[in-house]
Amino acid sequence: MTSNSDFNEINEAKACMDNIYDQADPRPYFRELKKLGYAIPNEAKPVFQRLIDHLQQRQEGAVKLLDLGCSYGVNSAILKHDLSMSELYQHWGQKRTTDETPKENVEYHKRFFANLDGPETIEVIGLDVAENAVSFAEDIGLLDKGLTCNLEAQPVPASAEEELAAVDLVTSTGCVGYITEKSFDHLLPTITRGRQPWIANFVLRMFPFDTIEESLSRFGYVTEKYEGQTYVQRDFASTEERDQVLARLSDEGIDATGKEADGELLAEFYLSRPEKEAAELPIERLFAA
Template identity: 65%
Template structure:
């Protein structure tokens, strides 16, 4: 089955978040996702932190992270600061912000994040097609640079290539399925100009990863899945969303787990690295059971 077609079909069965994904501030986005117990950025945080610490031991300067599907800079907020997703739900859900304009939210957030603990020694580049979300994350200082582009349809801007040459780690927590091998085919020449970065993807179990893995293989990457572990993303929005997701999994030969049948949307973790790095530290040694 063609991967692009399967992505399109599977996405048609998912809850549609388009109406909240690209607003001028994240209040509506967090309000809706809180109802679904959206948790994957928090679940992914210690995994990404471990990769960051490992990579930082190999270098003396700032580590550069490219977050795919970054939206409002949520992963950046969690990785740069001692914050939890619960903290962000509380922050953007405060009653005092109910009547605030987006500009007032931006001004308050600039002060809020500037007054937190000193951020980790990382810089985060965000890539997403949601230009308003990118702009917000840049304005409040969560993203050091934002790239608002849809690489499924548009070319990577020439000026972005120099920025992406410094990337040491690529992360994603749910964009695979909206993003296909087309985006990776555009990104890989840019991010591998120097030492190729590690690429860490949390992928919903309903989506195939094969085509992206093949693209990565063409650039000398070895992809490992963290076996026997799944990661909670959120609750299914409706019974219909659950049923169609389970059907998609079954059609691909993936056996739905009891948790999925009970209503949990689960992801798996894939780590893609240059062959030498993968041989030196297999994924199961990086993340022992």
């Protein structure tokens, strides 16, 4: 079983981007992501769309999605406006006037996304510790609601409990490792007050999922891994990062041949659902063509 100290040790293998993750202007962050070929939102898009379509068929109204580690609302932009990472990189890479005020910057991006067509079938709540990133995503309309809190250290804020209790789908595309079972232990009592939402996590292969899976099981969830499938997170930031990650994978008994050894961080997909729903529609059938 993996402990929090284990997660901290494993995380040290990854390149740190804390200095650009929480700025008022997202452009430095996206420039760095582009350099690294950051691709996981693209990889996750068809998976999330399949889940959203299935959930939409069984209910009226929009599917309410909680995106953990939402940063500047990347997953929301891709799902709500049918965008790709390439299109987002192009948008965030535009050169703007240096004398532009923060308010003018927000208004420009707000108009851009407001003018895009998009499905009216989802509402997105974003949760992250990065206050500036969440506020920006909320201000420009990518998030219907933004929440800033550290679930590793504190419970769900009372002011957010009612809204989170109505969530249909919880997603993450890279925050497991930064968050552990502590976050899920704080989150699960709130989101399972009504119906139990589906919980969809893309997890880097070097991060064990066992402790989070155990927390989920205490709330009646069955977790399935989409066996045989891997998803590109991004390129390695340096030779040092590559060597450290490969060493960590080896320590975990995971063969990186033909995978991370070829130069990219890879994730796997875990879907957690109530036991009855998982039994009625196993993950292989859910994603069958």
